[in-house]
Amino acid sequence: MTHTAATQGTQESLWSTALRSRDRRVTRQRLGVLAAVEAIPHATAEEISSAAQAELPHITVQSVYVILADLTGIGLVRRIDTPHSPARYETRVGDNHHHAICSGCGRIEDVDCAVGHAPCLTPEWSPGAHRMTIDIAEVVYQGLCEDCRQAATSHP
Template identity: 40%
Template sequence: MSPLDDTATEELLRTAGLRSTAPRRTVLQVLEDHPHQTAAGVAELLGEAGAGMSRQSLHNVLEDLTRTGVLRSIQPVGSAPRYETKVDDNHHHIVCRECGAVSDVACATGRATCLTPASTPDFAVVEHADITWSGLCVNCAPTTTR
């Protein structure tokens, strides 16, 4: 992915009601470049870039960015939450059940999956559906299935 523009990043944070701090901007850039990371993965990438921060600070940043809709959090079965900057659409995910690799999947057109609930008891607003498929990535699938 391409680097986030500093001005756009600052505007994104301010629009979300957050101060534009160096830790928030750095975490956003890491997740823009490396989507679907766990907190541990983000911490490792920050350390490699010489921008490490305490575990608590990182979790606070991830919580703030997720709570305000700047980040999206998904939690595939058997995985820690994973974070991404792609929040402006209703895409879905496919997860390798062997190595845990995650890829984005665009919404189906034509023969759509169940994206609208049959009923919404006690809910006035329904925002989106989170659909996660599982399978084997090309690196983990046996050569006979390729």
């Protein structure tokens, strides 16, 4: 067994355990979608569908959407709603990290909390507000990545 096959088998076993712990059956389709999301962080449902279909030719786009919604609902996948783009998905969940989006090429990068903890989860409430428990805060940084910035300065 190659190192890649062993790593894939280990990850598949982790996903299987995670699915069972959330009362979901372990299916080839769910594992295929999870593998695609893991392999292509910040991918759209269409990109995930294409990657999953490479391994499972009979999986439909509709099935991928249904599986993504379910995996998001049970906390195995995070849906990222970015401006001017379809939803994106990732398997990095539970740490309340943020995202930086290049306004030139659309690349998305993960950004850890700037101060080392999650102060954005303890907001300052307006007077009279009905307080709630905050589970996640969506912070989106927008700017130009290094490649787009260099391209912009080299082409006046």
